[in-house]
Amino acid sequence: MSPPTPFKISIPESKLQRLHQKLALTDFPDEVINTSNSWSRGVPLSEIKRLTHYWQNSFNWRSAEAHLNTFPQFTTPIEVEGFGVYDVHFIHQKSEVENAIPLMFLHGWPGSFIEVTKILPELVKGGKEEEGPAFDVVAPSLIDFGFSGASKKEGFNVDQHAEACHKLMLSLGYSEYVIQAGDLGHLIARFIALKYGPTHCKATHLNSALPAEPTATSHPELYAEMQKTPLTEAEIAGLIRTKAFSEEGNGYLRQQSTKPQTLGYSLADSPVGLLAWLYEKLHDWSDDYVWSDDEILTWVSIYYFSTAGPSASSNLYYENEHRSPSAFAAMQVYIDVPLGIVSFEKDVIVLPKAWNRTLGPIVFESTYERGGHFAAWERPDAMVGDLRGMFGRGGGAEGVVGRRGGYEGL
């Protein structure tokens, strides 16, 4: 197997020029003002106007690009059975600690590999008893996202994504590994655990878990236990948040999972349209996180300049929904691979804790009042703490990767 090819992001100048040509011609819609809830119908006009102006006049993509390029990136061809060979882009940073734990970080939507960049520098450190374990970190762009290739074919489903990610780890010499993931990444992680665990995938640490509700017929013991324990205030608040999402916040999901191509024309042709589409979620799904204009535009640019184009990222939503059973339903089964669940109270879908026990053997659990959907970006401290806690000395998943415990020496 040939080694991965070193990669540096280098968007052609012509693409930047085209972007600026389009930004200069931007037409803005009018707006219905709701002073008590200015985000109720979507992103406020003043925000989009400000960001468009900044994008046109101040935002420096080359500078953002250079910062991303400080992380060691590669591409490697990965074969997916029945579909072909795909160019997978990824960050791969090895710890100086020889026995570092191989960790794959899987992003979601509207995120990207960038989400690992706040936690990575900490994760590769450590290795001494008092510091916690060290990790080798691998963070791919999912196929159809970032700088990985396009899926190109119908039916490229969560199963195929799982296969590609698993094979990526194998290609790097990591026959055993652990995963941290949220959003779409967490869906893929569940399938990796299902198909390749516990032989290869030794443990998963997940935010944004989506367990099914235990019923008297599906999980009689758990259900009986639950009847005895009332929901906490936080859990009730979580259910209310979840309900609000399903009533007001999942239009994007319904569109992307039924007519992604139709939506794609807009996202490909209008940079401001793409900005609004993604920024609405960056705002709505985070917990009072103060996004800088640079952050927002960097995240959006990764979609705008992506190899597969901004339309392709919707494909997985379509495939998930049209899979039989649907990807969401299929990954709710009990998977016997050590499981860590982190719950952020301000995430989008927040379900009662007891439900998580339907997913697998929980060896680590944590909850945070502060923090939302983009956990590794909003609360890197919490994520690093969790991973060290789960995989370090005395942690529920200590030593899961046989010969790579994350500490110096044996």
Added chain:
Amino acid sequence: MSPIRPYTIRVSQTEVDKLNQKLALSEFPNELEDAGRNYGAPLGEVKRLVTFWKDVFKWSVVEKEMNKLPNFETTIDVDGFGPLDIHFLHEVSSVKTAIPLLFVHGWPGSFLEVTRLLPFLQESAKNHGPAFHVVAISLPNFAFSSGVTKRGFGLQHYAEVCHKLMLVLGYYEYVTCGTDIGSSITRLMSKLYPSSLKALYTNLVPALPPSPWSLNPFPFLSFLARHILNLYTPAEKAGLEYTRYFQKEGMGYYNLQTTKPQTVSYALVDSPVGFLAWMWEKMHDWTDGYVWSDEEVCTWVSLYWFSRAGVESGLRLYYESTRGDEPARAGGYIPHTKLGLAYFPREMFRLPKAWGHGLGNVVYEKEHKKGGHFAAWEVPEAVAGDLIAMFGKDGGAYGCVKGNAGYASQPS
């Protein structure tokens, strides 16, 4: 009362030039191999339409043709929202006692949809059938009518504008032909203005299964029996199947537009390609094998693109229609106004005819073998035929408008 003014459509050359500037910079997404239509509007079609729109389509020619229609404008005041300029077509029949008929469009339709009915209705007047005075409104936020950016402009306000337009034209009693959201608007009009709206015809029938709690148990028992024993006609079964399929695969735009219309508006206002695809997908999917010419598609899309209040304002109705005092409702018996229900095979919801009887006094009902959501455009002869039958001398709604039964000499 504000006067009725003749109206001339005049889109500025600046706007036309800007559209072409943008089209020239179009960026297209890729498409999955063999995707067909499953994922949305096919790339080949969208590219072809965009090329036509840019290189062949001449808005000035289309505008000239549209200006041959009887276009008018008036100003209607809506309490709390101020005066709105309302554009409409008004074709007065040579038969003085013709039936005043208001055509109410939906999204992504327009007043244009009525123009295919006109020749058939005119023919009817000549051939001893009923005659109609036809009014086709551009709803507020659509085509050449004013936009409303104040929140809370709900279905009842659209209904108010429609009703007031008919009053301004001197039609104190009238009938309606409503499609898409126009169906909900006219249904609400029948609730709010029962002494004016004498009869209502629609092809989008907002029925619900009969309720077990209604005073007359028979419809519900019949429903149960048919449901359990699967006694629906083949057409009704197919209709239910299609309704289920549509709910699952075809409602993304609806979920989005009723919750985050502003977010999607940035893309649709900024990208003519994006907006064309957004509309074209529905124009294709909601019709029954109708062969749209590129010219037709670009005309419909341009009407939105060059609309007075912008593409985004046509979406507001969705957000408002699910909230407030008068959200769009399915079911519910509304007395007084006579109902004419038409069932076309490719309409969005195709529910058993028995359920439609729960909506009111159904005096006319027709199941068609061809046609879809834009029935008046696709199969105008069928829709006109329905109106002629419903309001003609043998029809269930004959003579419902006092003094305007649609015939040159009133029967004794």
